[in-house]
Amino acid sequence: MSDPILKAVNLTKRYGKVVALDHCDFELYPGEILGVIGDNGAGKSTLIKALSGAVVPDGGEVWLEGQKVSFGSPNDARHAGIETVYQTLAVSPALSITDNLFMGRELRQPGIMGKVFRRLDKARMEEFARQKLNDLGLMTIQNINQPVETLSGGQRQGVAVARAAAFGSKVIILDEPTAALGVKESRRVLELIKDVRARGIPIILISHNMPHVFEVCDRVHVHRLGKRLCVIDPKTHSMSDAVAYMTGAKEPDQHLEDA
C-alpha cells in the first residue's frame, strides 16, 4: 500500500481528568473512504477535531502528505486542503446560502472595486453556489440568497456538505453527514461521497449508521476508549462484528490491530 496521505501518531488530548484521546494512531490512504465508528464518548469527535484543527492536541503528531503539520485553527487545516463538515454544521442561520458557502474565503470583484472598495463579487459567488447545490441535487432551493434558517434540516446539511465538497482539495472529513437526513437525502449524500472519491479525494466518514458505513467505506477504523481498537475491512466483517468490537462485547483478533 502507498504512504498514508493523512497520518496521526500518538495523539493525546485531555479535558481536565477525562482522557479523550489516549495515544491514538490514525491513517488515511489516498483515494479511500475511511469509516470511523465508535460508541458515544469514545473520542471520535475529538480525533476528528484534532485532525481538522478545531482542537489542538496535548501530544502526538499529525502528518499530511509526509509533512509534519500542526494546525492551530480550522483555517490552518483548510488552507492545507482539509475540509470538515461538523456535526453542528457550522452554518450561520441568518446569512444566505451563498454567504455561508463562501464564509472566510469570499471572492472579491476584479479591478478597483474589489481591490480598493473590497466589494464582493456576489454574481460569481451565487453562480458557483447554485452549481454546487445542483451537484448535490438540492436544486429545489428556490432562492440561493434565502437565509439558511429558512431551510429544512436536510437542506442545511446539504449546504454544509456542498461547502466541503466544493473546497476540499486533499481530505474531506464528514462528521455524521446523514444524521439529520431522510432516506432520500441520505442517498444523495452517499452518492456525493462516492463522487468525491471518484475525483480522487479521500474521505473520512464518521457515522453511527452501520449500513451507510459498510456500503461506502473501504476500511473502517473502530474507535474505543480514546484510541484505535482495530481497523476492519467491511467486505470480510459483518456489521454485528463491528458493533461488538466498538462496544467491547468482543475482542478483535490480534492481527487486526496492525491493519
Added chain:
Amino acid sequence: MAETPDNYESGLKDASQNVASFDSADTSVVTRIQGALHKTPSLVPLIVLVCAIMIFTGWLGPRFLPQMTLVFQQIQIVGILALAQTLVILTAGIDLSVGAIAVFCSVIMGQFTFRYGLPPAVAVACGLAAGAAIGAVSGWLVTRVRIPPFIATLGVWQIVLAANYIYSKNETIRARDIREEAPMLQWLGLKPNEQFVTWFETLRGITYERIRPNDTDQFLLDLIWQTKITYGVLVMIGLTIVLAYVLRSTAWGRHVYAVGDDPEAAELAGVNVKRTLMSVYMLAGLIAAIAGWSMIGRFASVSPSASTGLEGNIESITAVVIGGISLFGGRGSIWGAFFGAVIVGVFMLGLGMAGVNPQWTFMLIGTLIIVAVAIDQWIRKVTT
C-alpha cells in the same frame, strides 16, 4: 460477510425525484408581511418614522415639516453613536462606553489644541486615535480576557468618564475661544448651505449689513439658506451609507453578522472571530470619537460634563433597538439605527412643539422600545 441487507431503499424507486421542496402555498397577508420584514428588518422603523411624521404634520399643521432639518441637527450626536452601537450589537455585544468616549475625545481635541498648542488638525487626529484606542481596550477585554461585553464596557465607561474629568480638570473651553483660535474644531457645526449662499452672493456682489434676512427675492437661495444642514448631519448620513455598504458588500461585513449570529459556527467556518470582534470595537470607538468631534460643532464649546457622557450610551441603545436591530446579534441593518435615531428626534421635537409634558416623550419612546423588541421576536418566528 455483510448481513443480507434489508434493502430498505428499494422503496425509493418510485418516489418523487424532488428533494425536500416545500409548499409555499401559505401566503396569507400576515405571513407575507412577516417574510418581508424578515428580509428587510429596517422596514419597521421606516414605516414607524413615516407614520410619526404624517401624524405630527396632521396634528401641528404644515409648520412641522420644515423642522425636519432641525431634527437631524438635534440627533446627529446620538445618531452617530447609534451607528457605533449598531456594529457592536450586531456581534451580540453591547457598548456602554460610546457616550463617554465621545465626550473624552472631544475634550482631548480641545485640550490638545489649547493646552499644548497643537494644530487643530493634529488634535482632531489625536482625538480620533484615542477613540479607536479605547475601543481596542474594550475589544481586548472582550476577546482576550473574555469579560462579557456588558461588564467590560460598563467598566470602561466609568474609567473613561473619570479620566475625562480628571484630565480636563473639569474646565470648559469657551465657544468664543474656539471660534477665534481653532475654528476647525467646530467645523462639523458649520452649515454648508449658508456657506454656499454667502459664497454665491459674494460672487455676484450682494452683501448684507449684518446677517442675511431669511426672505430676499431669490426664492431658491432663500430655500437653501433656510435648510438647516450642518457638516455634522452630512457626516452622520455619509457614515450610515458607508457602513451600510461595508456591512452588506464586503467580507468583513458578512463576518460581523456571522460572528453575531453564532460565533462557534463562524469560527469553524473559517472566520477569525477574535480579529473581527477587535476590529468592531475599535471601529465603534473611532465612530464615537467622530461623534465627539460633532459635539464640538453642535455645542460650539468643549465641556467635559456634557450630558452625552451619561445619557449617550442609553440613547444610542434606544435608537438601535427602535431600529429593529436584534440585541441577540446577527440581525438588523444599519439603516434601522439611523431611522431609530430620527424617530426619537421626531417625537422629541413634535411633542415639544405641541407643548405637552416632556414626560410623554419618554413614555412613548419606552413603549416603542418594547414594541420594537416584540416585533423582533415575532419576525424571528419565521424561522421555526
